[in-house]
Amino acid sequence: MFSIPALDLPPLKAASGTVHLPGSKSISNRVLLLAGLSAGTTTVHDLLESDDTAVMLKALAQLGCTLSRRVQDGREVLDVTGLGGRLRSAQAKLFLGNAGTAMRPLTAALAVLATLQGGTFELSGVPRMHERPIGDLVDALRQLGCRIDDLGQPGYPPLRLHGAAGGKLNLQAPVRVRGDVSSQFLTALLLALPLAAATQEVMIEVEGELISKPYIDITLALLQRFGIAVQREGWQRFTIPMGSAYASPGSIHVEGDASSASYFVALGAIAGIGQAVRIEGVGADSIQGDIRFVEAAQAMGAAVRSGPGWLEVQRGTWPLRALELDCNHIPDAAMTLAVMALYAQGTTRLTGIGSWRVKETDRIAAMATELRKVGATVDEGPDWIAVTPPLAHAWQRARIHTYDDHRMAMCLSLAAFNPLAGAQPPVAVRIEDPRCVGKTFPDYFEALFSLSRAQVHDIPVIAIDGPSSSGKGTLAAQVAAALGWHYLDSGVLYRAVGVAAHARGLLAAPAEVPLDEATQTRIAAVAASLNIRFEGERVWMDGVDRTDVVRHEASGALASRVSALPAVRAALHQRQLDFRAVPGLVADGRDMGTVVFPDARLKVFLTADAATRAERRHKQLISKGISATIEGLRSDLEARDLRDRTRAVAPLKPAEDAVMFDNSSTSIEESVAQVLKWWSARWA
Numbered sequence: 001m002f003s004i005p006a007l008d009l010p011p012l013k014a015a016s017g018t019v020h021l022p023g024s025k026s027i028s029n030r031v032l033l034l035a036g037l038s039a040g041t042t043t044v045h046d047l048l049e050s051d052d053t054a055v056m057l058k059a060l061a062q063l064g065c066t067l068s069r070r071v072q073d074g075r076e077v078l079d080v081t082g083l084g085g086r087l088r089s090a091q092a093k094l095f096l097g098n099a100g101t102a103m104r105p106l107t108a109a110l111a112v113l114a115t116l117q118g119g120t121f122e123l124s125g126v127p128r129m130h131e132r133p134i135g136d137l138v139d140a141l142r143q144l145g146c147r148i149d150d151l152g153q154p155g156y157p158p159l160r161l162h163g164a165a166g167g168k169l170n171l172q173a174p175v176r177v178r179g180d181v182s183s184q185f186l187t188a189l190l191l192a193l194p195l196a197a198a199t200q201e202v203m204i205e206v207e208g209e210l211i212s213k214p215y216i217d218i219t220l221a222l223l224q225r226f227g228i229a230v231q232r233e234g235w236q237r238f239t240i241p242m243g244s245a246y247a248s249p250g251s252i253h254v255e256g257d258a259s260s261a262s263y264f265v266a267l268g269a270i271a272g273i274g275q276a277v278r279i280e281g282v283g284a285d286s287i288q289g290d291i292r293f294v295e296a297a298q299a300m301g302a303a304v305r306s307g308p309g310w311l312e313v314q315r316g317t318w319p320l321r322a323l324e325l326d327c328n329h330i331p332d333a334a335m336t337l338a339v340m341a342l343y344a345q346g347t348t349r350l351t352g353i354g355s356w357r358v359k360e361t362d363r364i365a366a367m368a369t370e371l372r373k374v375g376a377t378v379d380e381g382p383d384w385i386a387v388t389p390p391l392a393h394a395w396q397r398a399r400i401h402t403y404d405d406h407r408m409a410m411c412l413s414l415a416a417f418n419p420l421a422g423a424q425p426p427v428a429v430r431i432e433d434p435r436c437v438g439k440t441f442p443d444y445f446e447a448l449f450s451l452s453r454a455q456v457h458d459i460p461v462i463a464i465d466g467p468s469s470s471g472k473g474t475l476a477a478q479v480a481a482a483l484g485w486h487y488l489d490s491g492v493l494y495r496a497v498g499v500a501a502h503a504r505g506l507l508a509a510p511a512e513v514p515l516d517e518a519t520q521t522r523i524a525a526v527a528a529s530l531n532i533r534f535e536g537e538r539v540w541m542d543g544v545d546r547t548d549v550v551r552h553e554a555s556g557a558l559a560s561r562v563s564a565l566p567a568v569r570a571a572l573h574q575r576q577l578d579f580r581a582v583p584g585l586v587a588d589g590r591d592m593g594t595v596v597f598p599d600a601r602l603k604v605f606l607t608a609d610a611a612t613r614a615e616r617r618h619k620q621l622i623s624k625g626i627s628a629t630i631e632g633l634r635s636d637l638e639a640r641d642l643r644d645r646t647r648a649v650a651p652l653k654p655a656e657d658a659v660m661f662d663n664s665s666t667s668i669e670e671s672v673a674q675v676l677k678w679w680s681a682r683w684a
């Protein structure tokens with residue numbers, strides 16, 4: 001997952017390949033709570049690992065459930081041993097982040113348990129959670145006789161739930177709950193009230209028009225799996241039969257997240273040109289309401305095939321058709337339609353989305369603001385939004401604010417496909433705080449990048465060249481990490497050729513003796529057939545981890561010799577170009593800015609005086625337990641620099657447009673900050 005302040009997406013032009021969806025958030029948190037309330041152990045397969053499930057898991061552990069992970073058939077599963085409806089701890093303070101799917105049902109379940117069995121529980125979350133309404137649920141629970149204190153603003157978390165052992169619930173009359181603000185209030189009661197249905201039936205009546213009905217279907221389907229057969233009359237009245245008790249199904253499988261699927265359905269419809277985007281984890285048979293997003297996407301022009309557990313989407317009609325749709329049935333996935341509207345002809349108008357205003361952020365306001373930033377014309381009302389795409393010349397390079405809302409980040413990333421809308425010029429998109437996708441899809445951007453392609457010259461490169469031990473390797477690696485980009489240490493390629501050539505006896509002659517032509521040809525052949533693989537910092541050659549050999553001082557000298565051979569440089573050229581991939585590349589070496597990536601967006605020529613470089617190298621070696629003298633290192637460095645500077649091909653020299661950076665007295669943190677500052681200035 002990207003843990004960086006901002007992620008730059010270059011203009012993107014096509015997408016294809018397969019994505020495996022993470023588990024559904026809605027299903028995961030309901031399953032966890034049901035397993036936590038049941039007796040016995042439930043094995044949960046394909047659970048979503050995310051911020052929202054993490055807070056639920058922590059809460060269950062605090063309440064005395066036993067959670068243990070293990071591997072079954074090569075995949076991790078979670079065993080949850082539940083409370084069997086009996087409180088183990090009578091007191092707990094639960095922090096629930098910004099997870100509505102944890103806050104609402106836990107409030108209901110713990111209020112009921114505290115009333116019947118005694119106990120005190122405090123539930124809180126992040127500041128935004130304290131702005132998300134829960135009053136209608138609290139009102140319903142108070143009718144039942146639950147004692148609930150508002151610890152902040154009435155009607156919002158944080159809350160304290162308490163009761164003395166032996167209390168009773170008022171179940172004679174139906175429990176009444178409003179259904180027109182959030183369907184999670186009804187879900188919370190449905191999940192919790194089987195706790196009170198052992199000796200009498202429990203009736204729930206919905207006041208007002210129930211929104212987001214498909215989420216209630218998920219709740220009912222999962223209750224069924226846990227032995228609770230709720231009877232439903234329309235969407236107004238729900239009855240939990242007398243004698244209901246949670247029974248663990250033993251093992252349960254979590255479907256892929258249908259809301260998360262929406263981004264890839266949209267991706268296929270926009271950028272699956274002649275090739276499909278395949279989505280694994282949900283299919284037409286899904287129990288999740290957001291699967292109906294597929295119909296809306298088809299109405300806009302997506303070409304979709306599906307089967308059990310999979311979807312395949314490619315471009316159908318292009319440009320997409322504008323849509324007018326009441327989205328009450330797909331509240332979360334509907335956000336994706338608002339962004340697909342950027343690629344439609346005409347104005348797309350989405351209605352029935354009032355619930356957007358009480359989600360992770362006010363999503364109508366947020367969506368309108370951010371779509372306007374990329375150049376769209378947006379109108380909004382209390383429960384609707386209308387989006388007209390920018391004209392070709394009106395697309396704007398935008399910094400997308402994400403409001404700590406995973407869906408804002410995932411949706412707006414699709415604006416990077418603006419070249420397909422004919423954007424003139426194509427524009428990059430900056431996603432602020434990309435880490436917020438961790439709420440439901442921690443690896444979203446990795447998945448997006450693995451499917452997406454860009455014009456090569458649109459993929460930004462930062463080239464960092466300089467002499468040996470100037471610190472460019474450390475600097476480049478850290479800049480790459482800070483930007484979430486790929487990293488190429490080109491020196492390693494030359495080192496690997498040096499090591500392989502040496503192993504074949506091709507570098508036996510002293511360094512001063514020029515290599516004859518036959519030997520040069522054989523070394524170039526070694527370079528061309530180099531079998532090398534990178535795994536983070538590790539370097540594998542012919543399937544063997546050769547990191548230590550390759551990074552050794554002696555290999556640097558071998559590299560310096562082979563790198564002077566034009567045929568070797570030619571053999572490694574394409575290999576280096578191949579590192580240039582979405583979203584960007586930081587490359588370090590001697591000729592990154594001059595020869596390999598002459599169109600690099602930012603070129604830095606890093607230097608440090610010879611004494612500093614020798615000292616740094618000395619420290620590095622000593623820390624690895626390798627002995628060396630500073631004087632010896634300094635003369636080696638100077639000899640290598642001389643050879644690298646004076647060779648005929650791609651000699652070490654700054655590119656004409658490089659920024660010169662002497663970092664002799666600059667710390668690595670300062671150096672990274674400096675390069676990022678230059679990059680930001682170029683980006684803007």
Ligand code: DC
Binds near residue numbers: 469589591
């Ligand atoms: O950066 P380094 O010490 O790992 O590089 C080892 C040698 O490889 C260096 O002496 C010069 C050569 N090299 C090169 O010629 N061109 C590059 N792009 C990178 C390294």
